[in-house]
Amino acid sequence: MKETTPNSPEKYDLPKGYEFAEVEQRWYTHWLEEKSFAAGMEEGKPSFSIVIPPPNVTGVLHIGHALNNTLQDLLIRYHRMKGDNTLWVPGTDHAGIATQNVVERQLATENLTRHDLGREKFIERVWAWREEKGGTIINQLKRMGASCDWDRERFTMDEGLSTAVREVFVRLFKEGLIYKGDYIVNWCPRCHTALADDEVEHDPTDGKLYHIRYPYADGSGSVVVATTRPETMLGDTAVAVHPDDERYHHLKTIGISLPLTGRTIPVVFDHHVQREFGTGALKVTPAHDRDDYEIGLRHNLPRIKVMDDYGVMNEAAGLYAGLDRFACRKQIVKDLEEQGFLERIEDYQHAVGKCYRCTTVVEPTTSKQWFVSVRPLADKAVAAVQEGRIKIYPNTWDRTFYAWMENIRDWCISRQIWWGHRIPAWTCGACGQVIVEVNDPDVCPSCGSTDLTQETDVLDTWFSSALWPFSTLGWPEKTRELEFFYPTSVLITSFDILFFWVARMMMMGLLIMDEVPFHDVYLHALVRDKFGKKMSKSTGNVIDPLVMIGQYGTDAFRFTLTAFAAQGREIRMDEERVDGYRRFINKLWNAARFAQMHLNEADPGITALTADPKGLGLAHRWILSRVNTTIRDVRAALDGYNFNEVASANYQFIWHEFCDWYLEWIKADLFSDNVQAQQQAKAVLLTVLENILKLMHPITPFVTEEIWGQLPGARSSIMVESFPEPVAAWDDAEAETVMNLLMGVISGLRTIRTEAEVHPGARIEATLICPDAARRQLLTTYAPGIQAMVRADSLHVEAAGIVPDDAGHGLFQDVELVVPLKGLIDVAAELEKLAKEQAKLEKELERITGKLANEKFMSNAPEAVVQKERDKAAEFRDHLAKTIESTERLQKLR
RNA sequence: GGGCGAAUAGCUCAGCUGGGAGAGCAUCGGCCUUACAAGCCGAGGGUCACAGGUUCGAGCCCUGUUUCGCCCACCA
Numbered sequence: 001m002k003e004t005t006p007n008s009p010e011k012y013d014l015p016k017g018y019e020f021a022e023v024e025q026r027w028y029t030h031w032l033e034e035k036s037f038a039a040g041m042e043e044g045k046p047s048f049s050i051v052i053p054p055p056n057v058t059g060v061l062h063i064g065h066a067l068n069n070t071l072q073d074l075l076i077r078y079h080r081m082k083g084d085n086t087l088w089v090p091g092t093d094h095a096g097i098a099t100q101n102v103v104e105r106q107l108a109t110e111n112l113t114r115h116d117l118g119r120e121k122f123i124e125r126v127w128a129w130r131e132e133k134g135g136t137i138i139n140q141l142k143r144m145g146a147s148c149d150w151d152r153e154r155f156t157m158d159e160g161l162s163t164a165v166r167e168v169f170v171r172l173f174k175e176g177l178i179y180k181g182d183y184i185v186n187w188c189p190r191c192h193t194a195l196a197d198d199e200v201e202h203d204p205t206d207g208k209l210y211h212i213r214y215p216y217a218d219g220s221g222s223v224v225v226a227t228t229r230p231e232t233m234l235g236d237t238a239v240a241v242h243p244d245d246e247r248y249h250h251l252k253t254i255g256i257s258l259p260l261t262g263r264t265i266p267v268v269f270d271h272h273v274q275r276e277f278g279t280g281a282l283k284v285t286p287a288h289d290r291d292d293y294e295i296g297l298r299h300n301l302p303r304i305k306v307m308d309d310y311g312v313m314n315e316a317a318g319l320y321a322g323l324d325r326f327a328c329r330k331q332i333v334k335d336l337e338e339q340g341f342l343e344r345i346e347d348y349q350h351a352v353g354k355c356y357r358c359t360t361v362v363e364p365t366t367s368k369q370w371f372v373s374v375r376p377l378a379d380k381a382v383a384a385v386q387e388g389r390i391k392i393y394p395n396t397w398d399r400t401f402y403a404w405m406e407n408i409r410d411w412c413i414s415r416q417i418w419w420g421h422r423i424p425a426w427t428c429g430a431c432g433q434v435i436v437e438v439n440d441p442d443v444c445p446s447c448g449s450t451d452l453t454q455e456t457d458v459l460d461t462w463f464s465s466a467l468w469p470f471s472t473l474g475w476p477e478k479t480r481e482l483e484f485f486y487p488t489s490v491l492i493t494s495f496d497i498l499f500f501w502v503a504r505m506m507m508m509g510l511l512i513m514d515e516v517p518f519h520d521v522y523l524h525a526l527v528r529d530k531f532g533k534k535m536s537k538s539t540g541n542v543i544d545p546l547v548m549i550g551q552y553g554t555d556a557f558r559f560t561l562t563a564f565a566a567q568g569r570e571i572r573m574d575e576e577r578v579d580g581y582r583r584f585i586n587k588l589w590n591a592a593r594f595a596q597m598h599l600n601e602a603d604p605g606i607t608a609l610t611a612d613p614k615g616l617g618l619a620h621r622w623i624l625s626r627v628n629t630t631i632r633d634v635r636a637a638l639d640g641y642n643f644n645e646v647a648s649a650n651y652q653f654i655w656h657e658f659c660d661w662y663l664e665w666i667k668a669d670l671f672s673d674n675v676q677a678q679q680q681a682k683a684v685l686l687t688v689l690e691n692i693l694k695l696m697h698p699i700t701p702f703v704t705e706e707i708w709g710q711l712p713g714a715r716s717s718i719m720v721e722s723f724p725e726p727v728a729a730w731d732d733a734e735a736e737t738v739m740n741l742l743m744g745v746i747s748g749l750r751t752i753r754t755e756a757e758v759h760p761g762a763r764i765e766a767t768l769i770c771p772d773a774a775r776r777q778l779l780t781t782y783a784p785g786i787q788a789m790v791r792a793d794s795l796h797v798e799a800a801g802i803v804p805d806d807a808g809h810g811l812f813q814d815v816e817l818v819v820p821l822k823g824l825i826d827v828a829a830e831l832e833k834l835a836k837e838q839a840k841l842e843k844e845l846e847r848i849t850g851k852l853a854n855e856k857f858m859s860n861a862p863e864a865v866v867q868k869e870r871d872k873a874a875e876f877r878d879h880l881a882k883t884i885e886s887t888e889r890l891q892k893l894r
Numbered sequence: 895g896g897g898c899g900a901a902u903a904g905c906u907c908a909g910c911u912g913g914g915a916g917a918g919c920a921u922c923g924g925c926c927u928u929a930c931a932a933g934c935c936g937a938g939g940g941u942c943a944c945a946g947g948u949u950c951g952a953g954c955c956c957u958g959u960u961u962c963g964c965c966c967a968c969c970a
Binding site: 016017018202209225226227228229240273274276277278281282283284285289291292350351396397399400403404407495496499526563564566567568569570571572573574576577579580581582583586587589590591592593594595596597640642644645648651652659660663664667671747750751753754755757758759760761791844847848851854855856857858859860861862864865868869872 | 897898899914928930933934935966969
């Protein structure tokens with residue numbers, strides 16, 4: 001483990017590079033053993049709770065889960081450190097169709113179907129599968145570092161949640177919000193179930209548009225209709241035209257003779273028909289098309305189902321019975337052509353509905369289904385958002401949400417599969433009474449018969465997910481958990497299930513609990529590849545979170561996801577960024593290693609700073625002031641769900657302020673013989689490092705925990721430490737101003753060195769010319785610091801002076817930087833640069849003087865802005881003069 | 895067709911209520927300087943998609959245009 005370096009063999013206790021794999025495993029196990037994730041329920045403390053969007057039990061962790069759960073964990077760890085009663089409820093979703101498919105595939109390898117087993121045995125089989133394989137995604141979440149309260153893990157099919165489902169179903173039914181009706185549904189002939197509208201995906205598909213001639217019944221003429229699905233003509237019960245379409249007025253009294261069947265069907269007049277499309281005549285198949293179904297209702301047309309549940313033509317299809325729907329299509333086209341009814345065929349691209357689970361082409365068809373009347377529920381949800389009881393982040397989604405809720409249709413909740421919550425409805429065989437009860441009835445309450453059959457359909461998976469925020473907390477029992485944690489604080493999810501899930505939780509929560517299910521909804525972006533394409537296995541552009549974790553470490557991966565999580569629509573994931581942040585984690589590791597090398601050598605009494613910092617050295621006061629700013633920025637970003645800013649505030653501070661400047665600056669103290677200076681540096685260093693680790697812990701739990709444990713003093717887990725709060729005494733505007741001056745001067749001198757190609761190891765001499773006495777005093781005071789940072793043997797600070805012709809020259813604010821460099825100046829390059837600078841300054845100056853001369857600006861702009869412009873003008877004038885001077889001086893050297 | 899969003903450095907993206915254009919990566923130059931070469935120091939690079947408008951002042955607000963993406967409804 002311990003790696004030695006040639007320079008200091010025994011000094012480092014931490015390995016040279018951060019070895020994440022071992023650390024992650026060790027700490028996660030420790031946290032679980034210590035039950036560090038368990039929710040507290042102490043009276044008088046604020047509560048913070050999140051219910052996880054339950055991944056499908058069949059799921060494997062993809063990058064969307066990774067993002068989703070990283071953000072949740074970030075907030076959970078933050079609030080836990082803040083001391084809130086913090087609960088993160090984990091769990092999985094039984095995912096009806098998906099899971100059933102998985103098990104059916106497994107059966108297929110044994111040459112079995114679910115029907116061979118029968119319902120009960122099949123369900124047993126699914127449970128067995130779940131026991132064996134259902135924990136995959138949970139284990140993967142653990143590798144992400146998710147600090148869920150695992151003892152509270154729930155499953156949408158477990159006993160408690162099943163009770164909740166029944167309770168809600170019965171209540172909705174009794175309130176008249178659930179009904180059974182005949183309806184046209186999207187039927188998947190492969191899954192054998194109805195699909196909700198949003199479970200159907202519409203893919204643009206190349207197909208054909210068939211133009212078919214339908215003769216008038218009296219033989220006096222014919223009309224041409226067009227269809228993409230000619231096999232449905234067997235179920236046609238009308239031809240529809242627009243009522244204002246004069247071309248067809250004469251058809252009012254004439255019937256149509258349906259080709260191939262000879263059936264006579266009427267012509268109906270309906271506004272739905274688009275006159276411009278094709279011939280303006282539409283064949284109407286009410287049993288197999290959603291729009292036709294509606295037309296059929298309006299005109300009282302019969303519905304003829306010509307297919308069975310497998311997509312095979314039935315008896316109503318006459319000669320075509322027994323043919324698969326697509327085979328039938330071919331045969332029909334052939335027959336139409338032979339009999340002279342086929343006018344023409346054209347290539348046609350149109351949207352074809354496909355099952356979102358198995359991509360089988362969906363067949364619209366009529367059947368008996370259970371529905372929820374969502375209108376009253378939707379109204380409650382809309383009101384909750386409008387009144388601000390639920391806030392959606394980013395709020396650009398509000399309008400989309402309202403629009404969707406306004407157009408919402410009744411929710412078809414029955415599914416003709418076996419895996420799921422079986423609908424608690426029974427029909428009496430004797431009297432036909434429908435019984436809906438929480439507990440299985442023995443006898444019909446109406447006639448006393450025991451001939452009761454339970455509904456075979458199960459509920460849409462989203463029905464149980466809609467209850468998730470309260471069912472997981474124990475409802476319908478009145479639990480302490482509900483009391484403490486409902487409504488939950490925030491729901492974090494991807495916007496693509498805003499309607500599937502989020503809206504339905506709102507509806508159910510508001511109805512059942514009479515209270516919102518969550519106060520905030522944060523909708524994060526969809527993760528795409530770096531070209532903006534959706535990740536998919538077929539495209540081969542999938543970034544696998546587990547591969548990322550293995551390669552770069554969980555912390556680096558989590559940091560990347562956080563840094564990408566701006567409030568937008570999409571995230572373009574680039575693996576290179578993960579590598580970049582892995583370096584950042586390593587940087588932090590090494591900074592800690594450096595700190596530890598000094599802190600552990602120190603007398604054991606070294607502790608974090610507690611005293612007033614006013615007497616400390618400049619760099620110490622500066623870094624403490626910067627820590628304060630960082631704490632404020634990070635907290636504000638977390639509270640406002642600006643996750644990317646949480647990442648960047650940390651990154652910027654740790655790398656570019658703490659490492660680049662502070663650590664370099666205090667090396668002099670740490671290595672000096674001045675014990676007091678050394679002790680002071682150690683105390684502040686420890687203080688700052690502790691704050692950094694706490695600030696970073698929510699994003700990068702492992703590395704921070706590991707470093708924390710290595711710091712001096714007796715330490716338990718960083719998880720029980722409190723999240724940093726700004727310390728008023730640390731704010732120090734003056735120290736920041738002075739440090740900015742010194743940093744500017746140092747950077748300027750370094751630029752001069754580099755441009756003159758002075759070897760980085762070589763020493764220089766430098767002169768600072770500064771007209772302002774107070775600032776001159778500062779520069780003199782901190783000359784040793786500046787010298788150390790720029791490798792200068794001497795540094796003169798003067799009020800005025802003549803710049804030697806062959807000197808390197810620079811400028812920071814009102815300070816002229818002069819470095820004598822005999823023959824090292826690239827005159828041509830320097831002149832070019834000065835010319836560019838001069839042009840820029842002249843342009844800026846012109847703009848500002850114009851502004852200051854503008855009366856309207858002077859009278860309208862706030863005084864502060866005007867003053868700022870005046871200051872700028874003065875500064876630019878000064879710089880311009882000096883630039884011109886330099887140019888003249890260098891020209892002498894040519 | 896309706897709605898939403900995006901367009902800023904070579905790439906990926908920030909830029910929150912309008913006041914001197916930012917980061918990371920990449921590029922170029924120089925360095926093993928006692929935490930880190932997984933590093934350090936420095937440099938270059940932008941008509942903020944286009945055209946108007948409001949304003950003293952616009953990347954940001956308004957109108958229109960172009961390109962791209964998503965969602966909803968889909969003319970059979």
